[in-house]
Amino acid sequence: MDQNLLSIVLFAPLASLAVLLLIPSSNKTLIKVWANLSSFAGFMISLPLAARFDKNAPGFQMVERIDWIPALGVKYLIGIDGISLLLVMLTTVVGFLAILSSWNAIDERVKEYYAMFLLLQTGMIGVFISLDFFLFYVFWELVLVPMYFIIGVWGGPRKLYAAIKFFLYTLAGSVLMLLGILTLYFQYHRQFGAYTFEIAELMKLDLPLGLQQWVFWAFFLGFAIKVPMFPFHTWLPDAHVEAPTAGSVILASVLLKMGTYGFIRFSLPLVPKASVNVTIVQILAVLSIVGIIYGALVSLMQQDWKKLIAYSSVSHLGFCTLGIFAMNPNGIAGSIIQQINHGISTGMLFLIIGVVYERRHTREIAEYGGLAHVMPKYAIVFAIAMLSSAGLPLLNGFVGEFTILQGAFEANRAWAAFAVAGVILGAAYLLWLYQRTMLGQITKSANLHLPDLSLREMAVFLPLIAWAIWIGVYPKPYFDLLEKPVAQIVERVRPGYYQGGAAINAGTARPASTAATAAGAQ
Amino acid sequence: MSQFYTSTDHFVLIPAIMLALFGCAILLFDFLVFPDPRQRKWLLLFVVLGLGFTGFGLWRQQMFLNANGLTELTAFQGSLTIDRFALFFNWIFEIASLIVAIVSYAYLEIEGEHHGEYYALMLFAQCGMFFLAAGTDLVTLFIGLELMALCFYVMVGFLRGAKRSNEAALKYLLLGAFSSGFLVYGFSIMYGLAGSTKLSDITTAIAAREPWDPMVFLAMATTAVGLLFKISAAPFHMWAPDAYEGAPTTVTAYLSVASKAASIAFLLRIFMGPLASAREAWEPLLSVVAILTMTVGNLAAVTQTNLKRLLAYSSISHAGYMLLGLIAGNDTGIKGIEVYILVYAFMNLGAFIMIVALRRKNIIGEDIEDLAGLMQKSPGYAVLMLVFMLSLAGIPPTAGFLGKYYIFLSLIETRHYLLAVVGTLYVAVAIYYYFRIVRSMFVGQLVEQAPLASSFGVRLALGVAGAMTLAIGIYPEPFLRMAQGSILR
Numbered sequence A: 001m002d003q004n005l006l007s008i009v010l011f012a013p014l015a016s017l018a019v020l021l022l023i024p025s026s027n028k029t030l031i032k033v034w035a036n037l038s039s040f041a042g043f044m045i046s047l048p049l050a051a052r053f054d055k056n057a058p059g060f061q062m063v064e065r066i067d068w069i070p071a072l073g074v075k076y077l078i079g080i081d082g083i084s085l086l087l088v089m090l091t092t093v094v095g096f097l098a099i100l101s102s103w104n105a106i107d108e109r110v111k112e113y114y115a116m117f118l119l120l121q122t123g124m125i126g127v128f129i130s131l132d133f134f135l136f137y138v139f140w141e142l143v144l145v146p147m148y149f150i151i152g153v154w155g156g157p158r159k160l161y162a163a164i165k166f167f168l169y170t171l172a173g174s175v176l177m178l179l180g181i182l183t184l185y186f187q188y189h190r191q192f193g194a195y196t197f198e199i200a201e202l203m204k205l206d207l208p209l210g211l212q213q214w215v216f217w218a219f220f221l222g223f224a225i226k227v228p229m230f231p232f233h234t235w236l237p238d239a240h241v242e243a244p245t246a247g248s249v250i251l252a253s254v255l256l257k258m259g260t261y262g263f264i265r266f267s268l269p270l271v272p273k274a275s276v277n278v279t280i281v282q283i284l285a286v287l288s289i290v291g292i293i294y295g296a297l298v299s300l301m302q303q304d305w306k307k308l309i310a311y312s313s314v315s316h317l318g319f320c321t322l323g324i325f326a327m328n329p330n331g332i333a334g335s336i337i338q339q340i341n342h343g344i345s346t347g348m349l350f351l352i353i354g355v356v357y358e359r360r361h362t363r364e365i366a367e368y369g370g371l372a373h374v375m376p377k378y379a380i381v382f383a384i385a386m387l388s389s390a391g392l393p394l395l396n397g398f399v400g401e402f403t404i405l406q407g408a409f410e411a412n413r414a415w416a417a418f419a420v421a422g423v424i425l426g427a428a429y430l431l432w433l434y435q436r437t438m439l440g441q442i443t444k445s446a447n448l449h450l451p452d453l454s455l456r457e458m459a460v461f462l463p464l465i466a467w468a469i470w471i472g473v474y475p476k477p478y479f480d481l482l483e484k485p486v487a488q489i490v491e492r493v494r495p496g497y498y499q500g501g502a503a504i505n506a507g508t509a510r511p512a513s514t515a516a517t518a519a520g521a522q
Numbered sequence B: 001m002s003q004f005y006t007s008t009d010h011f012v013l014i015p016a017i018m019l020a021l022f023g024c025a026i027l028l029f030d031f032l033v034f035p036d037p038r039q040r041k042w043l044l045l046f047v048v049l050g051l052g053f054t055g056f057g058l059w060r061q062q063m064f065l066n067a068n069g070l071t072e073l074t075a076f077q078g079s080l081t082i083d084r085f086a087l088f089f090n091w092i093f094e095i096a097s098l099i100v101a102i103v104s105y106a107y108l109e110i111e112g113e114h115h116g117e118y119y120a121l122m123l124f125a126q127c128g129m130f131f132l133a134a135g136t137d138l139v140t141l142f143i144g145l146e147l148m149a150l151c152f153y154v155m156v157g158f159l160r161g162a163k164r165s166n167e168a169a170l171k172y173l174l175l176g177a178f179s180s181g182f183l184v185y186g187f188s189i190m191y192g193l194a195g196s197t198k199l200s201d202i203t204t205a206i207a208a209r210e211p212w213d214p215m216v217f218l219a220m221a222t223t224a225v226g227l228l229f230k231i232s233a234a235p236f237h238m239w240a241p242d243a244y245e246g247a248p249t250t251v252t253a254y255l256s257v258a259s260k261a262a263s264i265a266f267l268l269r270i271f272m273g274p275l276a277s278a279r280e281a282w283e284p285l286l287s288v289v290a291i292l293t294m295t296v297g298n299l300a301a302v303t304q305t306n307l308k309r310l311l312a313y314s315s316i317s318h319a320g321y322m323l324l325g326l327i328a329g330n331d332t333g334i335k336g337i338e339v340y341i342l343v344y345a346f347m348n349l350g351a352f353i354m355i356v357a358l359r360r361k362n363i364i365g366e367d368i369e370d371l372a373g374l375m376q377k378s379p380g381y382a383v384l385m386l387v388f389m390l391s392l393a394g395i396p397p398t399a400g401f402l403g404k405y406y407i408f409l410s411l412i413e414t415r416h417y418l419l420a421v422v423g424t425l426y427v428a429v430a431i432y433y434y435f436r437i438v439r440s441m442f443v444g445q446l447v448e449q450a451p452l453a454s455s456f457g458v459r460l461a462l463g464v465a466g467a468m469t470l471a472i473g474i475y476p477e478p479f480l481r482m483a484q485g486s487i488l489r
Helices: A005-022 A028-052 A082-101 A110-129 A131-144 A143-154 A159-192 A209-226 A235-242 A246-269 A276-300 A304-324 A329-360 A376-390 A397-411 A413-437 A455-473 A476-493 A512-521 B007-032 B037-068 B084-111 B116-134 B136-155 B161-196 B199-207 B214-230 B239-246 B249-271 B276-302 B307-328 B333-358 B381-395 B398-414 B415-440 B458-475 B477-485
Strands: A061-069 A074-080 B072-075 B080-083
Touching: A005 A061, A005 A074, A005 A082, A005 A110, A028 A082, A028 A110, A028 B199, A028 B239, A074 A082, A074 A110, A074 A512, A074 B239, A082 A110, A082 A246, A082 A329, A082 A455, A082 A476, A082 B007, A110 A131, A110 A143, A110 A159, A110 A246, A110 B458, A131 A143, A131 A159, A131 A246, A143 A159, A143 A246, A143 A397, A143 B116, A143 B415, A159 A209, A159 A235, A159 B398, A159 B415, A209 B276, A235 A246, A235 A304, A246 A304, A246 A329, A246 A476, A246 B199, A246 B381, A276 A304, A304 A329, A304 A376, A304 A413, A304 B084, A329 A376, A329 A397, A329 A455, A329 A476, A376 A397, A376 A413, A397 A413, A397 A455, A397 B136, B007 B037, B007 B072, B007 B080, B037 B072, B037 B080, B037 B084, B037 B116, B080 B084, B080 B116, B084 B333, B084 B458, B084 B477, B116 B136, B116 B249, B136 B161, B136 B249, B161 B214, B161 B239, B199 B276, B214 B249, B214 B276, B239 B249, B249 B307, B249 B333, B249 B477, B276 B415, B307 B333, B307 B398, B307 B415, B333 B381, B333 B458, B333 B477, B381 B415, B381 B458, B398 B415
Parallel strands: none
Antiparallel strands: A061 A074, B072 B080
């Protein structure tokens, strides 16, 4: 039981899916109760992961290794480090809350709906804990199908367009990523005479810069479309606007993190020379900054509440990628913290939209105004979510953005300057949104008698608010968790960084032997 | 036994003998013993028995090879060779025939064209396929090809009352005969070069010449035209959509899987054998054909509304992917083609059997719209069809992914990066049209309330196809080992 804890967490949603299929689809209440209970149980059994995780131990923990397809060298190999742990916890928490939030919102084809969410849950957890590239790819693709259905079946008016656009964009990226994976797989066979997809083994490869760059761009397409980085973001607003509330929440909170996680877990360690190559870093940083500013400017212009939050995701994810390509401990750790933060705050913001959408069936910002008078609890929750997203000190967003800015400043002052502009714009569109929807007099009579948050709705928000405050006030446990894995990644891409602050492109100039000694000394 | 028909010859020939024997038996029994149409169900038993005996013959050959540590068994002075490659393909033919036969019974009843010849033709066609996979002599191969093709010409036009079916058969016949002409022309040049019809002699003769030798090129080009026609590669694919649409759906399923597998086996025998040394000359040619095939197949499929035409174009694009494996030409590539054709057999049969189930009395059921709302009506079928569609598109963890995986890996190993990128990008195009079907099933409004024609045969066949599509995807190890052992070198 103990040594299989990770597998249990991974397959628990799948097991509850199997049970769910046995419930007759006419019994909606039982289906809802079962889905909620089992996803709550999924969260509960993921807690021991955090409890047993030893933050001082290097490398991966709770590793499970079984030969799956020996003919291809594919293993069922899973394990977690601090980065994975945080993202898995985010997945189990948000997954449960998303299911809880759908109680009233979804009333037709209930069984299929919850089945899709449970399948999605397994797929997402699998992505974050796979240490075998093949396994990772299977989970990565597995996620697409349920998400397609969630958008395509339960979505808004243009759901079919949005769903297939989401599917095609991400699939196009991931099949090209597959070519990158296969290249590494083949090169490993050439150098070591064995076939393996194991990440730790593939890291032993020593490839020339040119080849690494090709692989990097192949990975880039897969991950950047998922994040999404500018200019691959166009699927995101469509998908978010059309998806049902819980779908948007999962999409924003967890699915997008698969892209940033991919950069951190695969791009950087597997093709380190390409990742620190000056041209590539500059291109990635510029794309991130454009994403930050562009996302924020477009958010300012939106008339649709949900679209505004969708574009704000583009902006916030820009921070995450900027942090990664700052290539220093602050940047990367900040990026991971910010990924969690974005999961919490943007998840909350989408849930907040869902609450009024359920009541009014419109997302036009102009349709609202002065809601604080009739829904005071709601206004408070929204204020907290909004401020956490805008990066107010003592809330989670501040910690992440501040650390990323530190990292960016260390890497290049100009980046930090642009990113700060993004923070200011972020505060602008969020505060303005709040003002237009919550403050002032009630302008529409339909809003006069909106009921405030119910107990169930409060239950959805409270854990997220608590988490936001925890990270904002006392982020030390999180940084502790991330210290070791981040240090490993930085050491990998910039050997000798901790000894004397190697320059950003030193990795390219430094001969492999020095890198090996540095790694050995570590 | 004389030296002209040794015991080895007999042993090698048993599967073909069984197929021919049972085929003839069905013809005789159909008209002598079972004159009453209601007794035709016994014919199905004959098919199953015939396939059983054939399978037993194949199994004994396989055991013989294993027990004696042999890689091949040649017969008839080298014109037939049973190697693991031939056995691998013959197993695929067995599976396809069996699945199609059990589905055909109920389907032909609905179409009102249930006749004993149908089953006989199926077995004769498979007999032709046996020679295509096992033949190592130009004459044997050609006779095998014609035997298979003639059976299919008749089967495609089996719905005598339907204009569409007749038109399809005639079109297929005319174009098929035309392409056979090309093929024979190529063969005659090969014979001229080698003075022998044995593939091994021709291999030696061609290897002794330059790859760009004009005679070799001519032989290669004309043979390629004939073969590419058979696997429906662009620009020789014109017959496929019409023949697929017009033929009875069960025949379409059989044609798209078994005939394609046999033609691929034939293609590999020729290109990895006699023409292997002229690779320099045919590699660019086939690369263009492969890209064209994937382009035509995938782009034309996007606009189709008829399910059979859509799957026809999709099967054209699959031929393109299989060609990519030949272009790579290393072990991974050949293994890839074999894995691909294996998984293709299950997933494509599954998809076509769904269309068979859509055909009911008074409902044609060939349009994407006919699937609308299937999820509400019969969720089991809808989910199975989803699995087939995902597999056809190549999404893990379904079997289709493994076929594409090997093809892409072989392209990377042999540095055909451009082909690999084109091939992968068409996966995204393919998902678009496969998901038009999925969309119709899961999002479309239920219009037609009549239940699907779910005979026992249909349910069994769908169940097997679905289970195998998932099983190969989730635990492919035994299947990959089997393909690994069956590489043609």
